[in-house]
Amino acid sequence: MARAIELAIENARSGRGGPFGAIVVKDGAILAEGTNRVTSANDPTAHAEIVAIRAACAKLGVFQLNGFDLYASCEPCPMCLGAIYWARPARVYFAGTAADASRVGFDDSLIYRELPLPPQQRSIPMVQMMREEALEAFRVWEEKPNKIPY
Numbered sequence: 001m002a003r004a005i006e007l008a009i010e011n012a013r014s015g016r017g018g019p020f021g022a023i024v025v026k027d028g029a030i031l032a033e034g035t036n037r038v039t040s041a042n043d044p045t046a047h048a049e050i051v052a053i054r055a056a057c058a059k060l061g062v063f064q065l066n067g068f069d070l071y072a073s074c075e076p077c078p079m080c081l082g083a084i085y086w087a088r089p090a091r092v093y094f095a096g097t098a099a100d101a102s103r104v105g106f107d108d109s110l111i112y113r114e115l116p117l118p119p120q121q122r123s124i125p126m127v128q129m130m131r132e133e134a135l136e137a138f139r140v141w142e143e144k145p146n147k148i149p150y
Contacts, residue, residue, distance in 0.1 A: 001071050003030060005095055007048070008073035011035040018106065022048040022072040024056035024065060024089070031068065032056035048072065049080040053087045063150060065089045074101050078111045086150075 007021025017036035024032040034052030049072050057063055065087045074096035119126035
């Protein structure tokens with residue numbers, strides 16, 4: 001955890017992104033590190049946890065991190081939680097809380113309030129269209145004999 005926090009502090013001082021750091025670890029060895037790069041990469045998905053997950057998966061040549069642990073300098077946001085669940089690490093450790101992040105301008109409460117709402121009631125209009133046509137992709141996937149499940 002000390003390394004994840006150190007990365008967060010270094011990142012905040014450098015101006016390369018927000019005050020967040022994350023590492024992927026197995027058996028006490030760091031496999032990958034990540035810092036928030038949202039503003040430096042102009043990528044709203046470049047949160048520290050996602051950067052670390054991407055680096056670890058690329059290094060291993062896999063899309064899941066079974067048996068690995070993720071250490072984050074702060075409680076993961078909703079987007080990072082989604083990525084974490086898809087990556088399937090064994091455990092997640094975090095230091096700061098969502099409330100701590102909110103106090104300095106990183107407030108995820110809007111997202112948590114929006115999630116349970118029907119899509120048409122969310123603050124960003126979400127309009128469903130062409131569902132029947134899109135279902136063809138799922139039919140093709142279901143019939144594919146050599147698919148890699150995840």
